[in-house]
Amino acid sequence: MNLVALAQLILFVLRNLNLKPRKHKPEEIALAIAAYVMGVQITKLNIPPSTLYYYTRKLGVKRRKDVRPRCPSCNSDRVIKNGSSRGKSKYKCKVCGRTFYGTASHRMSREQRERILREYTNRMSLRGISKVEGRPLTTVYSSVKRAALKAYVDLSILQAQLKAFRSKFAVLDESWTYVRVRRGPRRQNLWIWNALIDGVPFFVTGDRDYNTFRLLWLSLPKCEVHYTDDYPIYQVLYHHVVGKKYTHTVESYNSFCRSHLARLARDTKAVNRSRAMIDYSLALLNVMYPQVFTDEKTPLNLAYLSGVQYIRDHLI
Numbered sequence: 493m494n495l496v497a498l499a500q501l502i503l504f505v506l507r508n509l510n511l512k513p514r515k516h517k518p519e520e521i522a523l524a525i526a527a528y529v530m531g532v533q534i535t536k537l538n539i540p541p542s543t544l545y546y547y548t549r550k551l552g553v554k555r556r557k558d559v560r561p562r563c564p565s566c567n568s569d570r571v572i573k574n575g576s577s578r579g580k581s582k583y584k585c586k587v588c589g590r591t592f593y594g595t596a597s598h599r600m601s602r603e604q605r606e607r608i609l610r611e612y613t614n615r616m617s618l619r620g621i622s623k624v625e626g627r628p629l630t631t632v633y634s635s636v637k638r639a640a641l642k643a644y645v646d647l648s649i650l651q652a653q654l655k656a657f658r659s660k661f662a663v664l665d666e667s668w669t670y671v672r673v674r675r676g677p678r679r680q681n682l683w684i685w686n687a688l689i690d691g692v693p694f695f696v697t698g699d700r701d702y703n704t705f706r707l708l709w710l711s712l713p714k715c716e717v718h719y720t721d722d723y724p725i726y727q728v729l730y731h732h733v734v735g736k737k738y739t740h741t742v743e744s745y746n747s748f749c750r751s752h753l754a755r756l757a758r759d760t761k762a763v764n765r766s767r768a769m770i771d772y773s774l775a776l777l778n779v780m781y782p783q784v785f786t787d788e789k790t791p792l793n794l795a796y797l798s799g800v801q802y803i804r805d806h807l808i
C-alpha cells in the first residue's frame with residue numbers, strides 16, 4: 493500500500509470516528525499518521541509529535557517494528573542503523589563494529605561461479621565477465637582468483653606426486669608475455685616455460701634465464717628423451733634432441749593457452765597486472781579442461797588425467 497492510499501484510508505476512519513482536529517487540517521493529520529506508520533519522514537507538515545501521538549492513540553495504530561538483521565560476523569543482535577548507501581540501509585554491529593548491508597549478501601550461486609570460470613577460461617576478460625554477469629569487477633576478480641589459486645595449489649601437489657613416475661619423452665619450450673605493473677616500469681617481460689612430459693603440461697613463469705629453467709627442470713619426472721629447440725640453456729639436459737620438428741606439441745599447448753586466456757592472447761586490451769595471476773590462471777585452465785597433448789597412453793599421463801579430474805570435480 494502506498495502512502496497516499498493509506499492516508500486516504502486513515503482520513504476516512506478519522507471522519508467516521510467524528511474526530512475534528514481544531515488546529516490542523518484532517519488531511520494533513522491523516523498524511524502524518526500514514527507517514528508515521530510506514531516509517532517515512534515528512535517534515536513539511538509541522539504537526540507536533542504530541543498531536544500525532546494523540547491521534548495514533550485514538551486510532552490504535554502502531555508503527556511496525558523494523559526487523560534488524562543480525563551481524564554477519566558475530567551473529568549479535570545489538571545492531572544499530574548506520575545511514576544508507578545506494579538506496580540500501582546500512583547497519584553497524586555494536587559488539588564487533590562491523591558495518592554491513594541488511595539485504596542479502598553478494599554471494600553468487602554455484603551455477604554462476606561455475607559459469608564465470610568457464611567464461612574466464614574461454615577468452616573473456618574479467619571486465620567483460622563483470623559486464624555480462626552484472627557483478628562488480630572486484631567480486632568477479634576475487635571469485636576467479638579464489639578458484640584459480642585452489643587449482644594452482646592442488647595442481648602443484650599433484651605434479652609433485654607425479655615426480656615418482658618415469659616417462660618416455662619430454663618436450664620443452666618457452667614463450668613470451670609481459671606484465672604491466674601499475675607502478676614501476678611500463679612493461680616487464682615474462683617467460684612462460686612449458687614442458688610436456690608424456691603430454692602432461694608442466695609450467696613455470698619467470699625470466700628467460702637458467703634459474704627459471706632450473707625450477708621447471710626440478711619439478712619434472714625422470715625422462716628418457718628431451719626434445720627442445722636450440723636455445724642454449726637446454727644443453728644441460730641429458731638425452732637431448734634439438735629440432736623444431738619435435739616441439740610442435742608444446743607449441744600446440746601454447747596456442748591452447750593463448751586461445752583460452754584473454755590475458756595471454758595478443759592484440760587484446762586485457763593485460764596482466766601480476767605474475768601470480770598468470771600462474772593461477774594457467775593452472776585453472778589445465779584444471780578446467782583436463783587433457784594431455786599426446787595420443788599415447790602412459791602410466792604418467794593416465795595418473796595425471798585421473799588426478800586432475802578429481803581436482804576439477806572439487807574445484808567449486
Ligand SMILES: [Zn+2]
Binds near residue numbers: 568586588590
Ligand atoms: Zn558483530
